[in-house]
Amino acid sequence: MITVEKLTKTFDTxxxxxxxxxxxxLTVPAxxxxxxxxQSGAGKSTxxxxxxxxxxxxxxxxxxxxxxxxxxxxANLRAARRQIGVVPQGDSLxxxxxxxxxxxxxxxxxxxxxxxxxxxxxDLLDLVGLADKQRAYPDQLSGGQRQRxxxxxxxxxxxxxxxxxxxxxxxxxxxxxxxxxxxxxVSSDLGVTVLIVTHDMEVVRKACDSVAVLENGYxxxxxxxxxxxxxxxxRIGAALLPTGExxxxxxxxxxxxxxxxxxxADLVVVGFHAVGTLLGxxxxxxxxxxxxxxxxxxxxxxxxxxxFRIGVQAARPDAVLDWLADNGATVCPTSSxxxx
Amino acid sequence: xxxxxxxxxxxxxxxxGETLYMVLASTVVAxxxxxxxxxxxxxxxxxxxxxxxxxxxxxxxVVDVVRSLPFVVLLIALTEVTHAIVGTSIGSTASIVPLAIxxxxxxxxxxxxxxxEVNASVVEAAITTGATRAKIVRSVLLRExxxxxxxxxxxxxxxxxxxxxxAGLLGGGGxxxxxxxxxxxxxxxxxxxxxxxVLGVIALIxxxxxxxxxxxxxxxxxxAI
Ligand SMILES: Nc1ncnc2c1ncn2[C@@H]1O[C@H](COP(=O)(O)OP(=O)(O)OP(=O)(O)O)[C@@H](O)[C@H]1O
Ligand SMILES: [Mg+2]
Numbered sequence: 001m002i003t004v005e006k007l008t009k010t011f012d013t014x015x016x017x018x019x020x021x022x023x024x025x026l027t028v029p030a031x032x033x034x035x036x037x038x039q040s041g042a043g044k045s046t047x048x049x050x051x052x053x054x055x056x057x058x059x060x061x062x063x064x065x066x067x068x069x070x071x072x073x074x075a076n077l078r079a080a081r082r083q084i085g086v087v088p089q090g091d092s093l094x095x096x097x098x099x100x101x102x103x104x105x106x107x108x109x110x111x112x113x114x115x116x117x118x119x120x121x122x123d124l125l126d127l128v129g130l131a132d133k134q135r136a137y138p139d140q141l142s143g144g145q146r147q148r149x150x151x152x153x154x155x156x157x158x159x160x161x162x163x164x165x166x167x168x169x170x171x172x173x174x175x176x177x178x179x180x181x182x183x184x185x186v187s188s189d190l191g192v193t194v195l196i197v198t199h200d201m202e203v204v205r206k207a208c209d210s211v212a213v214l215e216n217g218y219x220x221x222x223x224x225x226x227x228x229x230x231x232x233x234x235r236i237g238a239a240l241l242p243t244g245e246x247x248x249x250x251x252x253x254x255x256x257x258x259x260x261x262x263x264x265a266d267l268v269v270v271g272f273h274a275v276g277t278l279l280g281x282x283x284x285x286x287x288x289x290x291x292x293x294x295x296x297x298x299x300x301x302x303x304x305x306x307x308f309r310i311g312v313q314a315a316r317p318d319a320v321l322d323w324l325a326d327n328g329a330t331v332c333p334t335s336s337x338x339x340x
Numbered sequence: 341x342x343x344x345x346x347x348x349x350x351x352x353x354x355x356x357g358e359t360l361y362m363v364l365a366s367t368v369v370a371x372x373x374x375x376x377x378x379x380x381x382x383x384x385x386x387x388x389x390x391x392x393x394x395x396x397x398x399x400x401x402v403v404d405v406v407r408s409l410p411f412v413v414l415l416i417a418l419t420e421v422t423h424a425i426v427g428t429s430i431g432s433t434a435s436i437v438p439l440a441i442x443x444x445x446x447x448x449x450x451x452x453x454x455x456x457e458v459n460a461s462v463v464e465a466a467i468t469t470g471a472t473r474a475k476i477v478r479s480v481l482l483r484e485x486x487x488x489x490x491x492x493x494x495x496x497x498x499x500x501x502x503x504x505x506x507a508g509l510l511g512g513g514g515x516x517x518x519x520x521x522x523x524x525x526x527x528x529x530x531x532x533x534x535x536x537x538v539l540g541v542i543a544l545i546x547x548x549x550x551x552x553x554x555x556x557x558x559x560x561x562x563x564a565i
Contacts, residue, residue: 052468054468078472080470081469081470082470084468086464086465088464088465088468090459091459091462092464092465093462094484095462095560105465105471106471108475109466109469109475110470137559139559139560139561150465153469157469157470
């Protein structure tokens with residue numbers, strides 16, 4: 001579990017102070033994957049570096065599994081660092097060491113014997129799917145393989161928290177998927193709390209339970225991905241969902257015989273059951289005709305999520321929308337479309 | 341009247357031995373003292389592992405002052421010191437003292453530059469493992485820059501070869517001594533050119549050996565290009 005409270009970081013530069021983080025609050029429950037997303041310069045890396053104990057906060061508190069990280073020094077600082085696995089932004093492998101020797105570095109720092117280290121490094125490279133690359137040097141590996149070695153190294157000393165700064169930014173979509181899958185596995189199988197810094201919405205969709213949006217050093221949104229998706233006014237939720245509009249819907253409305261819907265609404269539904277059966281049940285219960293005007297289905301952190309634009313024809317159209325809302329759908333009437 | 345080659349070859353052999361002895365011994369001292377000096381300069385720098393602005397400035401200034409002195413000046417200025425250390429100020433062994441003292445700051449700056457080449461995120465990755473500073477210096481900074489350090493030893497050895505010839509000016513022995521005494525002052529062009537040629541060959545061999553070693557231990561792909 002990571003807790004960040006009122007975290008502020010100001011850099012003093014020649015051209016005046018730079019407020020990289022402003023009273024940032026963030027909580028990542030144990031075993032979950034959280035994304036920190038935002039534009040370049042928003043403060044994402046600074047936040048990750050503060051938690052990684054590479055940067056001293058100007059003020060505020062950071063707690064990892066109950067341990068207060070602020071103000072640590074010497075041996076206590078080094079011990080705390082061992083609790084936190086870090087995959088830094090960019091290439092961070094030792095280029096004169098083999099993959100296995102890179103993974104061993106944290107174990108050397110922890111004072112383990114050569115035998116233990118070798119065994120653990122072999123196990124970890126196996127975990128990240130690089131059992132056959134133990135003796136390869138970083139320059140003999142692909143970008144995705146290097147990133148996997150970096151993740152294996154970050155996990156070597158069995159940290160309870162893993163921080164990854166832009167772990168997929170230099171990778172193609174397929175390699176990105178495999179790295180995300182690995183991070184997902186790390187949190188679900190090993191119970192590690194994972195914080196991923198990214199500017200890629202796809203990373204949030206595929207691998208994250210929660211997300212925090214940074215803008216100019218402020219957290220402007222923070223919450224569970226599936227909660228945010230269901231909130232009509234969440235910008236990140238909207239960005240994660242398929243759009244309500246679709247070519248199909250427009251063509252339908254421009255057709256020769258437009259159907260006079262009593263109501264048109266945008267609907268967000270979350271979960272297997274809801275996506276599969278909700279609309280059918282609504283239509284049979286209320287003897288209503290429900291047309292799909294647009295939208296689509298997405299899978300967000302493993303859960304099917306849909307945004308549909310629907311047109312309703314019924315004796316009591318509002319009752320249909322109310323019933324949908326009562327049964328877990330988020331309903332936004334699109335007033336301009338009423339009786340198109 | 342034919343030239344006395346036998347005598348010259350004998351002298352070349354002796355003085356080559358003296359030169360190699362001076363270069364080798366002073367390089368060893370330069371590496372032993374210059375490495376910690378270079379590490380100190382790097383680690384105390386503003387973005388180093390242990391920033392110490394005052395130490396950094398003071399040590400850097402001393403290093404640069406010694407480095408800016410012409411070697412001849414150092415040679416003369418250190419006569420007393422040399423005498424105190426080795427009991428004489430004449431001969432190959434005596435030359436080692438000024439050679440080493442001149443080379444320590446030279447090698448120290450080279451070490452600092454080589455260490456600076458190590459990628460900052462590599463060092464940060466090591467910091468996040470909870471490694472001590474000493475461990476990071478040993479296992480990351482020195483290990484990652486090993487090829488550059490070996491090349492720097494080569495550069496230092498070749499520079500010392502040149503300075504060892506200068507030491508010959510003041511009776512320091514070696515090939516420089518032979519070139520000046522027998523060649524220049526004795527009007528023996530054969531001796532002059534032969535000793536210069538041997539110096540050149542030694543320089544080439546030193547450069548080749550250290551460059552080869554540096555490349556041989558480098559695991560980076562770009563090293564092959
Ligand atoms: N060491 C530093 N000294 C001065 N300013 C800094 C320092 N590190 C970061 N900053 C400033 O803090 C702000 C946030 O930087 P940060 O690296 O956290 O951004 P980021 O969100 O990670 O961006 P990117 O997506 O490009 O990596 C920027 O304005 C940056 O210039
Ligand atoms: Mg960044």
